[in-house]
Amino acid sequence: MNMPPLVTVVTPTYNRLPELGELLESLSRQTYKRLQIVIVNDNGASVDPVVRLYPELDIRVVDMERNGKHVAARNRALAEAEGEYVMPCDDDDLLVPTHMETMVAELERSGADLAYSDAEIVEFVWKDGARTAASRLPFAYRHDLEAMRRFSTFVPSGSLYRRSVHDTLGAFDERVYHYWDWDFFLRVSERFDVVRVPTAGVLYAFAQSGGTNLSGQLEDMRPYLDLLSEKHGLGELPTKNFFLLLEEPDVRGRKAETTIVWDGEPFRSRYAASAAADAADAEKAARD
Incomplete structure (x- = not known):
């Protein structure tokens, strides 16, 4: 009997242990079980307090000696990747339990080289040690390669591709930084088969106020967007607020139907439970 692909x-992660805990919780719930997880700690606080709580997962932690930023950390993770398939996932995003099974099945069925899924853009708030949805927005757009040169609707978290594409393309381009994912999508699309999966299996964490989410920052993005445009011949591209761009007529015209699968329940992690227990013990000790 053939083994399913690994x-x-x-x-990559940097000082977001509670969010990382929820990601690992979502990975522990996957119906597809043959996975390796490579976490690159970008010179932040130790991730061991989270990782040790998920012994059933095959997790490899790489500690960076200096803070190289997120694209360099992704490239470092690729050096440790043993799977036939690679799935990028940011430490604050989440995957519904059937997501990985759905994505593997699509690559196996279609023979494509990269599959990306629809998502829900979720503004999370913390409540009782877990993130709950303050707002949810379906993010589903037709697979249109020419339109993707004007505005990318590729969500890298939860996408799945054959590791062998890096043999042809090399690593992620650290020079374009904020737009490494758009650049990667365009590079793959030029030489390989790409498909969209019309299921919102990814919960993409996004705060409209920006916060620590890179997608919320505009002031320093222009040079990287210009470099991306020059690299791929994209012409002049705007750096408008993400949600304003979604209202542009050509983007609205690409909206597509999708299947919503998240039941809205939080992914309460073992790390949150452990922290709550420690706090209760400390409070009891203080009373005693």
């Missing part, structure tokens, strides 16, 4: 999940 999937390597590539996750």
